[in-house]
Amino acid sequence: xxxxxxxxxxxxxxxxxxxxxxxxxxxxxxxxxxxxxxxxxxxxxxxxxxxxxxxxxxxxxxxxxxxxxxxxxxxxxxxxxxxxxxxxxxxxxxxxxxxxxxxxxxxxxxxxxxxxxxxxxxxxxxxxxxxxxxxxxxxxxxxxxxxxxxxxxxxxxxxxxxxxxxxxxxxxxxxxxxxxxxxxxxxxxxxxxxxxxxxxxxxxxxxxxxxxxxxxxxxxxxxxxxxxxxxxxxxxxxxxxxxxxxxxxxxxxxxxxxxxxxxxxxxxxxxxxxxxxxxxxxxxxxxxxxxxxxxxxxxxxxxxxxxxxxxxxxxxxxxxxxxxxxxxxxxxxxxxxxxxxxxxxxxxxxxxxxxxxxxxxxxxxxxxxxxxxxxxxxxxx
Numbered sequence: 001x002x003x004x005x006x007x008x009x010x011x012x013x014x015x016x017x018x019x020x021x022x023x024x025x026x027x028x029x030x031x032x033x034x035x036x037x038x039x040x041x042x043x044x045x046x047x048x049x050x051x052x053x054x055x056x057x058x059x060x061x062x063x064x065x066x067x068x069x070x071x072x073x074x075x076x077x078x079x080x081x082x083x084x085x086x087x088x089x090x091x092x093x094x095x096x097x098x099x100x101x102x103x104x105x106x107x108x109x110x111x112x113x114x115x116x117x118x119x120x121x122x123x124x125x126x127x128x129x130x131x132x133x134x135x136x137x138x139x140x141x142x143x144x145x146x147x148x149x150x151x152x153x154x155x156x157x158x159x160x161x162x163x164x165x166x167x168x169x170x171x172x173x174x175x176x177x178x179x180x181x182x183x184x185x186x187x188x189x190x191x192x193x194x195x196x197x198x199x200x201x202x203x204x205x206x207x208x209x210x211x212x213x214x215x216x217x218x219x220x221x222x223x224x225x226x227x228x229x230x231x232x233x234x235x236x237x238x239x240x241x242x243x244x245x246x247x248x249x250x251x252x253x254x255x256x257x258x259x260x261x262x263x264x265x266x267x268x269x270x271x272x273x274x275x276x277x278x279x280x281x282x283x284x285x286x287x288x289x290x291x292x293x294x295x296x297x298x299x300x301x302x303x304x305x306x307x308x309x310x311x312x313x314x315x316x317x318x319x320x321x322x323x324x325x326x327x328x329x330x331x332x333x334x335x336x337x338x339x340x341x342x343x344x345x346x347x348x349x350x351x352x353x354x355x356x357x358x359x360x361x362x363x364x365x366x367x368x369x370x371x372x373x374x375x376x377x378x379x380x381x
Contacts, residue, residue, distance in 0.1 A: 037077060037078050037079055037082050040073075040074075040077045040078060040082075041074075041078055041082045041085065041086065044070045044073060044074050044077075044078070044086050045085070045086060045089050047069070047070045048067065048070055048086070048089045048090055048093050049089075049093065051066050051067055051069070051070070051093070052067075052093040052096055052097055054066070055097050055101075056096075056097060056100050056101065059101065063117075064094065064097050064101075064112075064113045064114075064117045065117050065120055065121065067090050067093060067094065067121055068120060068121055068124045070086065070090070071086065071087070071090055071121065071124050071125050071128055072124060072128060074086045074087075074128055074132075075124075075127065075128020075129065075131045075132055076128075076131065078132060079132065079136060080129060080132045080133050080136055083128060083129060083132050084129075087125050087129075090121065090125070094113055094117075094118065094121065097113050098112075098113040101113065155219070159187070159189055159222045159223065159226050160173065160175065160187055160188040160189070160190075160222070161190075162188070162190045162202070162376075163190055163191060163192045163197075163200070165200065165264065166264055168316075168380065168381055169264060169378070169379070169380060169381065170353060170354065170355070170377075170378075170379040170381055171376075171377065171378050171379070172354070172355075172356070172357070172358045172376075172377050173188055173358055173374070173375065173376045173377070174358035174359040174361075174362050174374070174375050175187075175188070175372075175373070175374045175375075176362050176366075176372070176373045176374075177210075177372050178210040178326070178369075178370050178371050178372050179370060183214075183215030183218070183219075184210075184214070184215070184218065184372045184374070185206060185207040185208070185209050185210050185214025185215070185217070185218050185372045186204070186205070186206050186207070186218070186324045186326070186372040186373070186374035187204075187205055187207075187218050187221070187222045187374075188202065188203065188204050188205075188374065188376060189202075189203050189205075189222055189225045189226040189229055190202040190203070190229075191226075191229050191230045192264075193229075193230040194263075198263065198264050198265055199261060199262065199263055199264065200260070200261075200262040200264055200378075201229055201230060201234065201237075201259070201260065201261050201262075202259075202260045202262075202322070202376065202378075203225055203229060203237070203257060203258070203259050203260075204257065204258050204260075204276070204322045204323075204324065204374060204376055205218075205221060205222075205225065205255055205256070205257040205258075205299075206255060206256045206257070206276070206324040206325065206326075206372070206374070207221060207255045208252045208253070208254050208255060209252060210326075210370075210371055210372045214372070217250065217253070217255075220248075221241075221244075221245070221255065224241075224244055225241060228240050228241060228244075234259070234261040234270060234272065234309075235272070235307075235309070237259055237272070238257065238259055238272050238274050238296060238299070238305075238307040239305065239306075239307065241257065241274070241299055242274065242299045242300065242303070242305050243303065245299050245300030246300055246302075246303055248300075250300070253300045254275075254298045254299060254300040254301055255274070255298065255299045255300060256274055256275040256276040256277075256298060256299070256324075256325075257273070257274040257275075257276055257299055258271065258272070258273050258274070258276040258277075258279065258294075258322055259271070259272040259273075259274075260279070260320070260322065260378070261309075262314070262320075262378065266313070267313050267314040267315060267318075267380055268311070268312075268313050269311070269312055269313070269314060269320070270309040270310070270311055271292050271294050271309055271310050271311075271312070272294055272296065272307045272308075272309045273293065273294035273295070273296045273307065273310075274296045274297065274298060274299045274305075274307060275296065275297055275298035275299070277323065277324070277325055277328070277335065278291040278292055278293040278294075279291070279292040279293075279320060279321060279322050280292070280320070280321040280323075280339070280342075280343060280346075281312060281314070281318060281319070281320050281321075282318060282319040282320075282321070282346070282350070283315075283318060284315060284316065284317025284318050285315070285317075287347075287350075289343040289346075291339075292310055292312055292320075293310060294307070294308060294309050294310040295307070295308045296308065314378070314380045315380065316380055316381070317380065317381075318379075318380050319346075319354060319377060319378070319379045319380075320377070320378040320379075321342075321346065321375070321376070321377055321378075322375070322376040322378075323342070323373075323374060323375045323376070324372065324373060324374045324375075325371070326366060326369055326371030326372050326373040326374075327342060327361075327362065327365060327366045327369075327373045327374070327375060328341070328342055328365070328366075329371075330366075330369055338365075341365055342361065342365050345361055345364050345365055346361060349361075353379060353381060354377050354379050357377060358375045358376070358377050361375055362375055
């Protein structure tokens with residue numbers, strides 16, 4: 001019987017499979033920052049004497065300061081305890097190089113371990129130790145830190161994606177973080193709810209702070225608000241969001257928010273506001289912009305807040321525009337002037353049905369503003 005499960009060949013295949021699986025898992029854990037750094041430490045420790053031998057053998061091609069290369073790599077890859085072992089090896093290599101190449105003199109500084117070389121290596125080593133200790137504190141290895149930030153940015157972007165609307169409706173949204181950063185304190189969550197998704201609910205929120213300072217709070221709130229949206233009746237969303245912010249007990253924990261509830265069949269809408277700027281509605285019949293303001297305090301200020309909606313209807317050709325204060329408010333311009341400027345520029349896109357207007361409006365009205373900017377357009381065609 002050659003196909004038995006306990007033949008020598010079968011046992012050999014199982015052993016090889018275990019070895020391959022173990023090597024693959026160790027490699028994956030290492031690049032995720034979860035595995036041992038023993039392999040990296042071993043390679044770097046071997047690099048130190050190799051560099052020292054190169055310096056002694058060919059001093060014109062390999063300077064003593066080349067020892068900063070494994071030290072920099074160690075600061076990015078190793079844990080603080082392992083890094084100290086690498087530093088001890090580098091210090092020993094400097095001592096050996098100094099003894100073999102001869103003492104430093106002012107007359108002959110070529111191929112010598114100078115005081116400047118020692119200071120450079122020590123400074124780089126100190127910087128690498130600080131980086132390693134920071135990574136150890138936050139628990140984010142260098143190998144996964146950039147990937148984690150990329151994942152967080154993409155998660156916010158996915159959560160801010162607007163759902164597709166039925167024929168006869170157009171929607172678009174543009175978001176620009178402060179200072180050209182990847183993270184913003186402004187975010188949007190949206191969902192189609194109601195009977196068969198005939199209701200569009202959109203929440204535009206502006207978290208206190210801007211850019212990276214508000215990014216962690218914006219990420220947390222966008223996930224929480226996305227879970228609440230559609231799970232509660234429209235009038236219960238902002239009270240629940242307000243209670244959630246109060247429970248976080250942040251030092252700078254307030255936010256403004258506007259909640260749009262739009263019937264995609266009739267065009268009727270309700271607008272709930274938590275200290276947010278008014279929405280703007282363009283009437284196709286008159287060609288004029290009208291402010292739509294609702295009453296409500298900031299989120300996260302006090303418990304038991306009430307949010308009273310304002311109502312309206314989007315008729316064919318009408319446009320509803322929601323935005324954050326970074327788009328219309330600057331140090332040398334108040335909000336009313338900013339709104340006039342925004343509506344004046346928006347009139348240019350009436351003929352084109354506001355296709356691609358959100359991005360262009362931000363670039364035109366608030367291109368160089370050092371604040372987060374978000375603009376949402378809902379058009380009934």
